[in-house]
Amino acid sequence: MNLVKLIEFLQLRLQAVLRVCWVVLGLLLVWSLFFVKPEHPPGEGTEPLGFLAQAYAVFERWPILWAIFGFLGCALIIFASKAFGHAGIMTREDYYDE
Amino acid sequence: MNNFWLHPSLILLAGALLLPLVPAALKKGYLILVPSLLFVRILFMLTNPGEFGHVNFLDWELRFGRVDPLSSVFGVIMGLMCLIGTLYGLHVKENAQHAASWVYVGGSIGAIYAGDFITLFLFWELMAFSSVFLVWFRRRPESLAAGYRYLLVHVAGGLALLAGMVLNYKATGSWAFDHLAVGHPTAAIYLIMIGFILNAAVPPFHGWLPDAYGAATFNGSVFMCAFTTKTAVYALCRGLAGMEILVPLGVIMALYGVVYAVLENDSRRLLAYHIISQVGYMVAAAGLGTQMAINGACAHAFAHILYKGLLFMGCGSVLYMTGESKFTELGGLWRKMPWTFVFTLIGGLSISAFPLFSGFVSKSMIVAAGFEEKKYWVGFLLMLASVGTFLHTGLKVPYFIWFGKNRPRKETLDRAAEPPWNMMAAMAVAAFFCIFIGCCPSALYKLLPYQKEAMEYVPYNGYHLSETLQILLFTAVCFFIFVKKLEPEAKISLDLDWFYRMGGRAFRWLAVHPIQAADTFVGELYRLAGLAPLMITSRVAALFDNEVIDGAVDGVASAVRGVGRRLRLAQRGQVQENLAFAFAVAAVLLIVFVFFVHKS
Numbered sequence: 045m046n047l048v049k050l051i052e053f054l055q056l057r058l059q060a061v062l063r064v065c066w067v068v069l070g071l072l073l074v075w076s077l078f079f080v081k082p083e084h085p086p087g088e089g090t091e092p093l094g095f096l097a098q099a100y101a102v103f104e105r106w107p108i109l110w111a112i113f114g115f116l117g118c119a120l121i122i123f124a125s126k127a128f129g130h131a132g133i134m135t136r137e138d139y140y141d142e
Numbered sequence: 143m144n145n146f147w148l149h150p151s152l153i154l155l156a157g158a159l160l161l162p163l164v165p166a167a168l169k170k171g172y173l174i175l176v177p178s179l180l181f182v183r184i185l186f187m188l189t190n191p192g193e194f195g196h197v198n199f200l201d202w203e204l205r206f207g208r209v210d211p212l213s214s215v216f217g218v219i220m221g222l223m224c225l226i227g228t229l230y231g232l233h234v235k236e237n238a239q240h241a242a243s244w245v246y247v248g249g250s251i252g253a254i255y256a257g258d259f260i261t262l263f264l265f266w267e268l269m270a271f272s273s274v275f276l277v278w279f280r281r282r283p284e285s286l287a288a289g290y291r292y293l294l295v296h297v298a299g300g301l302a303l304l305a306g307m308v309l310n311y312k313a314t315g316s317w318a319f320d321h322l323a324v325g326h327p328t329a330a331i332y333l334i335m336i337g338f339i340l341n342a343a344v345p346p347f348h349g350w351l352p353d354a355y356g357a358a359t360f361n362g363s364v365f366m367c368a369f370t371t372k373t374a375v376y377a378l379c380r381g382l383a384g385m386e387i388l389v390p391l392g393v394i395m396a397l398y399g400v401v402y403a404v405l406e407n408d409s410r411r412l413l414a415y416h417i418i419s420q421v422g423y424m425v426a427a428a429g430l431g432t433q434m435a436i437n438g439a440c441a442h443a444f445a446h447i448l449y450k451g452l453l454f455m456g457c458g459s460v461l462y463m464t465g466e467s468k469f470t471e472l473g474g475l476w477r478k479m480p481w482t483f484v485f486t487l488i489g490g491l492s493i494s495a496f497p498l499f500s501g502f503v504s505k506s507m508i509v510a511a512g513f514e515e516k517k518y519w520v521g522f523l524l525m526l527a528s529v530g531t532f533l534h535t536g537l538k539v540p541y542f543i544w545f546g547k548n549r550p551r552k553e554t555l556d557r558a559a560e561p562p563w564n565m566m567a568a569m570a571v572a573a574f575f576c577i578f579i580g581c582c583p584s585a586l587y588k589l590l591p592y593q594k595e596a597m598e599y600v601p602y603n604g605y606h607l608s609e610t611l612q613i614l615l616f617t618a619v620c621f622f623i624f625v626k627k628l629e630p631e632a633k634i635s636l637d638l639d640w641f642y643r644m645g646g647r648a649f650r651w652l653a654v655h656p657i658q659a660a661d662t663f664v665g666e667l668y669r670l671a672g673l674a675p676l677m678i679t680s681r682v683a684a685l686f687d688n689e690v691i692d693g694a695v696d697g698v699a700s701a702v703r704g705v706g707r708r709l710r711l712a713q714r715g716q717v718q719e720n721l722a723f724a725f726a727v728a729a730v731l732l733i734v735f736v737f738f739v740h741k742s
Contacts, residue, residue, distance in 0.1 A: 047480040048477055048480050051476055051480065069616075072608070072611055072612060072615060073612070075608065076612060079604070080604045080605055080608040081604060081605065082605060094518070096519055096522065099518070099522075100513065100518050100521070107605060107608045107609055107612070110608070110609045110612040111612040111615075111616045112616075113525065113529075113612075114616035114620070117526045117529040117530075117613075117617070118529050118533055118620035118624075121400060121401070121404065121533060122533070122620070122624050122627055122628060124401070125400070125405060126404060128401060128405075129635060132636075133405065133635050134405055134635050134636075135633060135636060136634075137632060137633060137634050139636070140643060
């Protein structure tokens with residue numbers, strides 16, 4: 045039952061755990077901003093780029109933008125789905141019962 | 143041995159048939175032995191590719207064993223999953239449950255190695271008709287109904303496939319199941335596609351999946367989540383790779399599953415919606431059809447079978463031990479089921495494509511194939527879907543079952559405990575492979591159909607790691623900020639199965655109301671217009687019968703009796719007297735005849 049003790053240990057020190065998490069996030073951002081090289085050098089290819097292709101080029105140039113993508117994407121999924129659900133899709137559990 | 147080629151499905155089918163004869167003491171050993179033999183057989187076939195098992199049937203040649211890299215990669219993972227799934231349900235006493243799962247897996251493996259459409263169809267239907275028992279064996283009224291719906295939908299899909307393959311045979315003169323001419327799709331190819339994508343649960347043909355997988359037995363779902371959809375992915379990669387329409391369908395699927403997973407309150411139905419989402423990646427990859435995309439689809443199917451099996455085993459353990467699978471009835475189980483939590487978390491991190499877990503090395507291949515093909519919208523939308531995947535399977539499932547603010551009922555908490563050793567062992571094996579593939583991707587890449595592409599692909603580079611970690615960790619930040627918004631609600635979500643569930647009800651209403659009313663009307667009309675005159679007629683007839691006919695008959699009878707009585711007096715048994723009478727009567731008749739009849 046060491047696993048239970050470990051979880052208890054972490055729960056008792058929730059603030060410290062959270063602080064470590066924030067530090068990890070900060071380090072990740074610093075690393076992404078200054079040290080990560082784009083996969084393909086920007087400006088590759090000669091054909092005119094569409095909007096999404098340009099957006100992708102920007103993401104390749106600035107990898108840190110994926111953090112914003114993740115955060116906003118998650119918020120979008122939560123709120124759009126809940127709005128969709130509450131627009132009449134979610135209903136009582138015995139809906140199909142007779 | 144040259145002419146004899148042992149079909150791997152035969153091992154399972156024979157194993158299932160012999161299962162009831164195995165003495166109880168040897169049962170567990172036998173249950174492990176048969177899938178182990180299957181797995182060894184498939185690994186052996188890996189080293190010996192080619193075409194085997196040709197059988198002449200009518201005018202056609204059936205090809206039961208096409209062993210090439212594409213079929214082998216699916217064969218290996220299905221053999222492995224059969225072993226893990228059987229281990230998970232090892233303690234189940236009922237032979238029929240094991241037999242149904244083995245026949246189901248046998249059908250799936252038979253379809254994978256089939257070289258022609260007739261063989262494919264045979265095994266395709268075997269899958270549908272055996273897997274439905276995994277739903278029915280839960281023996282709840284809901285499961286019975288869900289099983290029937292599952293079967294009806296799959297029969298409809300099977301018919302589309304059958305119609306398509308017959309039309310295709312008419313057009314090409316061949317039953318061979320090879321890559322079809324997807325550049326100029328005909329009605330035949332669209333029908334075959336409908337048959338395949340129904341099994342892959344592509345919207346709008348996906349309603350059967352959450353319906354059946356949420357209603358199946360705790361270990362039935364573990365089997366079902368691995369085989370039906372992935373056999374369909376194989377069929378798409380084999381026959382319809384590069385079919386344009388599959389790309390948007392796959393992307394829609396990937397997001398559709400995510401949206402419904404937000405709303406879902408039942409953990410196993412949530413996982414079922416995430417199958418739809420994950421299979422969406424594979425369908426889109428099959429549609430892209432490049433070598434990298436097909437590699438990605440195979441790799442992702444391989445990884446998916448393991449981590450989705452693991453997730454269903456985790457939630458199945460909770461269901462098995464507590465009897466609950468709804469988030470609103472669960473919470474705070476970490477003290478009681480900590481290892482189940484760890485295994486489920488490993489499954490969740492794998493499906494979310496966390497670095498060092500299996501999803502990372504397979505999913506990124508598909509997304510990269512989308513970007514490389516300059517289909518940027520595919521890449522971005524699949525990225526968005528992977529945000530949703532981590533949100534639900536990586537965060538929501540573990541959080542609301544093992545932590546969370548919901549307080550389950552006291553009986554649920556009392557019942558909760560770690561499941562039996564075999565269930566734990568099966569989860570441990572699956573978890574091991576999830577991490578092993580994530581850490582040693584080359585072991586998986588060696589199995590992929592396009593070796594050169596696979597060996598060139600490098601999943602672990604700075605950009606990929608930074609991109610994935612940022613997306614996942616900031617999704618986690620967003621989750622904990624909006625966790626209140628995600629609190630489960632004790633509701634169900636209407637999906638497209640509404641149309642046939644309510645359609646069935648409309649049919650029954652039609653039967654009960656208009657058709658019944660018409661029947662009653664005709665009955666009433668008959669009573670008034672037909673029956674009443676008939677009764678009157680019969681009353682008159684009875685009167686006539688009593689008074690006239692009976693009177694006449696009675697009269698005749700009494701006259702005959704009177705005459706008879708007289709005759710009896712005259713009749714004394716003397717021959718001469720009788721003869722004299724007879725002659726007299728004859729003479730009288732003769733005279734009457736001569737005088738009255740002849741004259742006139």
